Amino acid sequence: MSDWAGGQQAQIFEGGFRPYTGPRLPPQQSFRSLYTYSLGRLLGRKRRFRSKLIGLASFFVAWIRAVVLIFLATLFSELGELGFDTVREYYPQAGVVLFCVLATPLLLNTDRSSGLLSLYLASPLSRRRYLNAQAASVFTLLFAMALVPLLALGIVYTAVGSGPGHAGDFVVFCLQSVAGAISLALVPTALAVAVCSLVRRAGLAIVVTALCLLVPAGITGLLIAEAGVAVEIGVLDPMRLSQSLAMRSQALPLSDGLGTLDGMATWLVVLANVAWAALLGGVAHWRYGRLEVER
Amino acid sequence: MVIVESAGVVKRFGSTVALSGVDVTIGEGVTGLLGANGAGKTTLLTLVLGLRERDAGRLSVLGVDPDVAGPEVRQRLGFAPEHHHLPGDMTAADLVAHIARLHGLPHVRATQRASDTLWEVGLGEERFRPIGTMSTGQRQRVKLAQAVAHHPELVILDEPTDGLDPMQRTDMLALISRLSTQHGINVLISSHHLQEVERVCTSVVMLDAGRVARAGQVSELTATEAGLVVEVYERAAELAAALETAGFTARAEGDEVVRLATVSPGPDSESACADAVRDAVADLELRLRSVLPEHRSLAEVFSASQGEPGDRPGDPS
Numbered sequence A: 001m002s003d004w005a006g007g008q009q010a011q012i013f014e015g016g017f018r019p020y021t022g023p024r025l026p027p028q029q030s031f032r033s034l035y036t037y038s039l040g041r042l043l044g045r046k047r048r049f050r051s052k053l054i055g056l057a058s059f060f061v062a063w064i065r066a067v068v069l070i071f072l073a074t075l076f077s078e079l080g081e082l083g084f085d086t087v088r089e090y091y092p093q094a095g096v097v098l099f100c101v102l103a104t105p106l107l108l109n110t111d112r113s114s115g116l117l118s119l120y121l122a123s124p125l126s127r128r129r130y131l132n133a134q135a136a137s138v139f140t141l142l143f144a145m146a147l148v149p150l151l152a153l154g155i156v157y158t159a160v161g162s163g164p165g166h167a168g169d170f171v172v173f174c175l176q177s178v179a180g181a182i183s184l185a186l187v188p189t190a191l192a193v194a195v196c197s198l199v200r201r202a203g204l205a206i207v208v209t210a211l212c213l214l215v216p217a218g219i220t221g222l223l224i225a226e227a228g229v230a231v232e233i234g235v236l237d238p239m240r241l242s243q244s245l246a247m248r249s250q251a252l253p254l255s256d257g258l259g260t261l262d263g264m265a266t267w268l269v270v271l272a273n274v275a276w277a278a279l280l281g282g283v284a285h286w287r288y289g290r291l292e293v294e295r
Numbered sequence B: 001m002v003i004v005e006s007a008g009v010v011k012r013f014g015s016t017v018a019l020s021g022v023d024v025t026i027g028e029g030v031t032g033l034l035g036a037n038g039a040g041k042t043t044l045l046t047l048v049l050g051l052r053e054r055d056a057g058r059l060s061v062l063g064v065d066p067d068v069a070g071p072e073v074r075q076r077l078g079f080a081p082e083h084h085h086l087p088g089d090m091t092a093a094d095l096v097a098h099i100a101r102l103h104g105l106p107h108v109r110a111t112q113r114a115s116d117t118l119w120e121v122g123l124g125e126e127r128f129r130p131i132g133t134m135s136t137g138q139r140q141r142v143k144l145a146q147a148v149a150h151h152p153e154l155v156i157l158d159e160p161t162d163g164l165d166p167m168q169r170t171d172m173l174a175l176i177s178r179l180s181t182q183h184g185i186n187v188l189i190s191s192h193h194l195q196e197v198e199r200v201c202t203s204v205v206m207l208d209a210g211r212v213a214r215a216g217q218v219s220e221l222t223a224t225e226a227g228l229v230v231e232v233y234e235r236a237a238e239l240a241a242a243l244e245t246a247g248f249t250a251r252a253e254g255d256e257v258v259r260l261a262t263v264s265p266g267p268d269s270e271s272a273c274a275d276a277v278r279d280a281v282a283d284l285e286l287r288l289r290s291v292l293p294e295h296r297s298l299a300e301v302f303s304a305s306q307g308e309p310g311d312r313p314g315d316p317s
Helices: A029-042 A049-075 A084-089 A091-113 A116-121 A127-159 A167-198 A202-225 A231-236 A238-249 A266-290 B041-048 B070-075 B092-102 B107-120 B136-148 B166-181 B194-200 B218-223 B236-245 B267-284 B298-305
Strands: B004-013 B016-026 B030-035 B056-061 B077-080 B154-158 B186-190 B203-208 B211-217 B227-232 B249-253 B257-261 B288-294
Touching: A029 A091, A029 A127, A029 B092, A049 A091, A049 A127, A091 A116, A091 A127, A091 A167, A091 A202, A091 A238, A116 A127, A127 A167, A127 A266, A167 A202, A167 A238, A167 A266, A202 A231, A202 A238, A231 A238, A231 A266, A238 A266, B004 B041, B016 B041, B016 B203, B016 B211, B030 B041, B030 B166, B030 B194, B041 B056, B041 B154, B041 B186, B070 B077, B077 B136, B092 B107, B092 B136, B107 B136, B136 B154, B136 B166, B166 B186, B166 B194, B194 B218, B194 B298, B203 B218, B203 B298, B211 B218, B211 B298, B218 B298, B227 B236, B227 B267, B236 B249, B236 B257, B236 B267, B257 B267, B267 B288
Parallel strands: B030 B186, B030 B203, B077 B154, B154 B186
Antiparallel strands: B004 B016, B004 B056, B203 B211, B227 B257, B227 B288, B249 B257
């Protein structure tokens, strides 16, 4: 008969379903759980490849020029700040628009059509907490999409001697970049979430969100350029408003009067952005408060 | 322990009164919530879950008012909806773990519980399959798994056997029964299938026109006004006559069955009935096949509890 020395330490950990006696987090953490989960979902985590395409394409558009410039700057430092302002102006916004138009409906509208929303609302999530978590996840990705190329370029240019000269300048540059990224992400997030709350089908929500961003930009652009209407009509154009605020936040030159609403007072641009965000956020909360959920 | 307690609960949708003074106490075990379409079942469930606010009355779920502390109540509840829509591109394990995390389980624990729960409901081998590739029966099991993975104190199941074939129904009912008997989870089932409710539930609440028509233990409800059913091989009419002579109300059905009503419900009365049958059978020298207590089915109790169809308000939820 063998004497097994390890016998006294051996244990059998029986698996299987049994009463749960472990720790439980408070109901407030449901916000964080959903927020974290939705971040992954927006990026296509644990999804088929086609679900990852929207995120990949958007980040590619937003970051590609910065990546190229960083590559060039590290190889040829004498190129200086080649195209830095262009990166800060347009490319991140293109990615932001693409992502919020395509990804937000696939998050919010799919929750409704797939029955997930009824499961969410039977959990500690309230309607308000659910909406805030989803909007926060969209905003976070748009913010990152806008911020990372700016910061990366600033760091690389500083490293090669073409960026902000002093530590204080660099801090100011970082703060300006953060403010610019918030400006670029805030109103598009609110607009996409509001449209998704009003429209049931994801496909229709994609079309409506795109139209809400592009049509006012086209109409106000025509009115300002061709009909000589005052530039203040730009307050009706959420996309150009957020772009204008982003450029002002970064102290960039407003060279293009049409594209950046340079004739409009900064206080009005700030106010209009805040008003759009509040209005659209209010619409989304109002709608979700009354949404009939399939049971 | 009282799980759900309501007093005078009223819920209106515009001019429609969905619940008009619901007074009910639901205890531990498996409870069935019965009622015709529009009786107010779904409205009552949404109030219990804290998804709507009542217009009047008092409601307590696990000792807490869901209008005041909805998230706290829902963290202790599980819910499986009636619809079969689930995200098709998620695996069962991901969905169950995700819902468990929302109910407060830490990340790693939720993953472990999801796996254990899916094994428990019979989807252990299928847990990493996308839900979109699953059958209706498997989706019902996924819904049940996500409702119980965080081990709630009360799980609410809305039509849990809807869309299942007879074998799957039997399995699902056994599973539900096991939740209560083996795992200590209280269950509230909303269902139209009276036979299933009778099989698995220890108590029922019957709603009609926004009110509680009947409520109580299944055994008590079906035994009310009970009697005995006596089966003999022949001459049932003679036995019925003998029992009538002895002071009981007896009725022969054919040549082999006698239905004997007790004077009043209760064990003493049933015992007196049984003694009378024994004596009469002996006197008449009959061959006795069986003596069984007469119970009404839950369907009969339910039918008797329902008012006229025109009396029922709509249930817009």
